[in-house]
Amino acid sequence: MDLADLYRDVIVDHNRRPRNFGRLAGAIHSAEGNNPLCGDKLHVFLEMKDDIIRDISFEGTGCAISTASASLMSEAVKGRSRAQVADLFGSVHRMLTRHDAETDADLGKLAALAGVREFPMRVKCASLCWHTLNAALAGSAAPVTTE
Amino acid sequence: MAAVRVMRGHFDVERVRADFPVLARQVNGRPLAYLDNAASAQQPAAVIDAVAGYARAHHANVHRGVHTLSQEATALYEAAREKARRFINAASTTEIIFLRGTTEAVNLVAQAHGRPRLKPGDEILVSWLEHHSNIVPWQMLCGQTGAVLRVVPIDRRGVVDFDRYLAMLGPRTRIVALAHVSNALGTVLPIRAFLDAARERGIATLVDGAQAVPHLAVDVQALGCDFYAFSGHKMYGPTGIGVLYGRERTLEAMTPWQGGGDMILSVSFDGTTYNHLPHRFEAGTPNIAGAIGLGAAIDYLKAIGMERIGHHEQELLAYATARLADIPGLAFVGTAPEKSSLMSFTIEGVHPHDLGTVLDSEGVAVRTGHHCAMPVMEYFGVPATTRASFGLYNTRAEIDALREALLHAIRMLR
Ligand SMILES: Cc1ncc(COP(=O)(O)O)c(C=O)c1O
Secondary structure, three states, rough: OOOOOOOHHHHHHHHHOOOOOOOOOOEEEEEEEOOOOEEEEEEEEEEEEEEEEEEEEEEEOHHHHHHHHHHHHHHOOOOEEEEHHHHHHHHHHHHOOOOOOOHHHHHHHHHHHHHHHHHHHHHHHHHHHHHHHHHHHOOOOOOEEOO | OOOOOOOOOOOOHHHHHHOHHHHOEEEEEEEEEEEEEEOOOOOOHHHHHHHHHHEEEEEOOOOOOOOOOOOOHHHHHHHHHHHHHHHOOOOOHHHHEOOOOOHHHHHHHHHHHHHHOOOOOOOEEEEOOOOHHHHHHHHHHHHOOOOEEEEEEEEEOOOOHHHHHHHHHOOOEEEEEEEOOOOOOOOOOHHHHHHHHHHHHOOOOEEEEEOOOOOOOHHHHHHHOOOOEEEEHHHHOOOOOEEEOOOOHHHHHHOOOOOOOOOEEEEEEOEEEEOOOOOHHOOOOOOOHHHHHHHHHHHHHHHHHHHHHHHHHHHHHHHHHHHHHHOOOOOEEOOOOOOOOEEEEEEOOOOOHHHHHHHHHEEEEOEEEOOHHHHHHHHHHHEEEEEEEEEOOHHHHHHHHHHHHHHHHHHOOO
């Protein structure tokens, strides 16, 4: 187990200076996610134009993995359609959970999270933001949880 | 079964460590520094051997057969009950009920003592620092009976407000349920004073002793509580076994909680006669091996001496408090004047979950999260803390390792 592989520079940087952090004034979709195990809370805000995520932000408290993952996700999904986001989530999910999987080329900076799969207890930290994003896209009112 | 030697002279931590096989192992290439004792403590060889020895030579069901093994199993199981009785100085083994642990004990009291007695508007008093297992069973009971759960506040140090407690004891208070020692903050309650005030008013009392019995000598008769609950796995015994002490006259007035074998004298479809204490509250085949292991853990603690253990742990706590105090951005959560040997803390800019992972990579095991005490986290306005909890086998070197690992995490993540 190699810590440097988990806390890569990109992760540490996005944890220190999370991008798209805060509350989006024009948000029309939002959802809340909780990880009851560690008390993490995440709120995702979306501004949609038709099928496209025009803008996104997030707020909350979490560990470095969950904060960096949300920050990286917010950069990655901006300007993408629902279908593209679903594909991307599929790739991220494979990367986080499958040891055999090659990391998909289209992941870009999100590939920095590949080290998480060596730390099974931390997979939920990295995926919380994606589940919350899905809930926001689905317009679901109930908070999602990792448990 | 392994004989237990009595420790004389000064406390020799290296000799103690040699009794715990797991402490010899490495984690992630480093010597294990096990600082998660408040969650579950490790087992000495004497406990492991007692459990295995029972399985190898004496296993059978208890209280049921005339054959030799059943008699031996029954004798071992009941001998463990007598050890538990002496450990907390109960008046009689009829007052010692073996259960799964503290959680089951609180649930039993809520359902078998509380449920038939409580009326709408009656009050149950707990403190703000309770473990969820001393909150949720009472909330469930309130839902069933219309009783009201009231919460005695704590202050910024994590001390339960005694004056407010006195003021909250009222004509409708029926049950007071308090932790002896807080698992999230380490606060040791001056429990005698709390219990005296309740008893003077005729209120039933339960003490959650899960975090107390591994660290200090407990005398339930001196305390004068109605119920005292604890778990084996926090006092170097196995999981799945714990004790509910109940004062005999309080237990006698209770109806059974679960029905089944062992808790009856006779069963017919015309009516069933319940067994005597304590068996009335032990329905079904009990955790025989667990009880025997718990008995061995009690022997082990007694051979070393609770006073000696407490002294060693308090030294570790003082050392750790001093060693961690100058770590930049570290804030202790829980600074009561009287504390058991654990420290909860936060480090600015580093989430407890990340700390836990970095520490583990250096062989240091701590607990991170809400410690099953979410109201405590809410009170201090933190989502989670990191908790290092010390037991009788911990050393100053392990605290130094903790400090180094914390500094490493800060350099890496802040
Ligand atoms: C103070 C306290 N009470 C109750 C419990 C519950 O004990 P158990 O899980 O063994 O039932 C614990 C430990 O988890 C505890 O620390």
